[in-house]
Amino acid sequence: MKLEMKDAPGQLVAALQPISEVGGNIIAVIHQRDEKAEDDRLGVQIVLEIPDDRLNELIARIKDKGVNVVRIGKRRLLYTQTVIMIGHIMHTDLGDTVDRIDRTGFAEVTDMNMVMPAINEPSSALIVIRAVDRNEMEQTMEILRTVAKEKDLLIIEPLEEIA
Amino acid sequence: MKIAILGMGAVGRGLLEMADKKDLGLVVTGIADSKSALMDKDGIHIDEVLEAKRVHGFCGDKSLSAVDIVSHADYEVLVEVTPTNATTGEPALTFIRSALERGKHVVTSNKGPIARKYSLLQSLAEKNGVSIRFEATVCGAIPVMHTLTQGLAGNRVLAVFGVLNGTSNYILTRMEAEGLTYEQALMEAREMGYAEADPTYDVKGIDAAIKLVILSNTIWGLDTVLEDVEITGIDCLTTDALRLADDQNCTIRLIAQSIPSRGVLRVSPRILPKTHPLVVEGTLNAVTIETDMAGEITMIGKGAGSVETASAIIGDLMFIRDHYAGRH
Known part of the structure; x- marks a missing residue:
């Protein structure tokens, strides 16, 4: 997230305060003194983690402090789910299986650990999927279930939190 | 309280043993297995029946069957513990319906009839002023139905x-x-x-x-x-x-x-x-x-076992005894 603020004492702290208020986590603050904009305003880049549904609230709170939000960078995938797949994973086009998730744009396969016993015996794979948030993860799982049905793979999902 | 028991598999035998051993106030007036049946309105000697079943493989008179017990024995609660038929629930379903129609309570460990016809059996029980309880059908000894x-x-x-x-x-x-x-x-x-x-x-x-x-x-x-x-x-x-x-x-x-x-x-x-x-x-x-x-x-x-399942059945029987006390 790139912010623009007055080059005055207390401004940076004022801009950062709302992040913790909405439950965000600051990973890095990059203070670009040489990149002064017009009117003596100062550019600051902040790398942060925040639940997706709190982002709009954060932007509003930061603006209330008289700080401009210039740009919001790529959303990171914060929601992680691990599933196990059993079947002929390789021979049913693993590339395609992964691609069906990756090309959603809101979820990615970020890790995979596959065990392949003898030929003709089913393989087992642990797959880590990251998605923007819970809803998008549910959509991803729906895609995965469809793929599994097509390819006769067994998907073992985690027991989600209820309520 | 007078009870009649249908089924002398592991569950039925476990229940009979506990009814015999513990002072629960249960009088067994009818018993049927798949081959035979017996009834006695003054109470059956449980140890003798268990012995007969062990030695001969059947419990009583081969000219009698479960149907006779359901329709003619003198009992307040029918305990139905015959094997589960998941497709039709029969013949247990018919036994249970007959008992409810006679105005008798029913306790069962049989999943078939409950999974197939719960709402029908429940309304039949209500209509006749009795209850149907089935703690033993789910999670064995865990009192999940009582808890719920x-x-x-x-x-x-x-x-x-x-x-x-x-x-x-x-x-x-x-x-x-x-x-x-x-x-x-x-x-x-x-x-x-x-x-x-x-x-x-x-x-x-x-x-x-x-x-x-x-x-x-x-x-x-x-x-x-x-x-x-x-x-x-x-x-x-x-x-x-x-x-x-x-x-x-x-x-x-x-x-x-x-x-x-x-x-x-x-x-x-x-x-x-x-x-x-x-x-x-x-x-x-x-x-x-x-x-x-x-x-x-x-x-x-424990989700299974004869005595564990008997625990769930006895829990239902004691509930009926306490809940309907004085009504009979």
């Missing part, structure tokens, strides 16, 4: 989920602990007497699904049937899958889950952290009830 209907009365139940089949839980536990293959663990379960010769019902998740139907219909007054449940069994699981889960400090359990608000009614193997309360060992059962006031309640206990 009495202990958690007034709560709105949001979800129910659990390990409802001891055989598949035993197999998964052994695959996890010893690295056995599915086939090896199943063979071991058979040797231990935990799995039947035809383990289809257990390992394909059907038994768990029937119990889930019973829970859902009882809790939410639904009319779901076995065919509504999305079922995946454990028979395709690999040892590798359990090892991969283990690397993440997780394991795999066969979980039955019903969340009506989200349209979830399914039985499937799931990944759970090893510290999760539903991760129980061996043949144990575990069930979590999520409610609006009480939050989450999890109960763990």
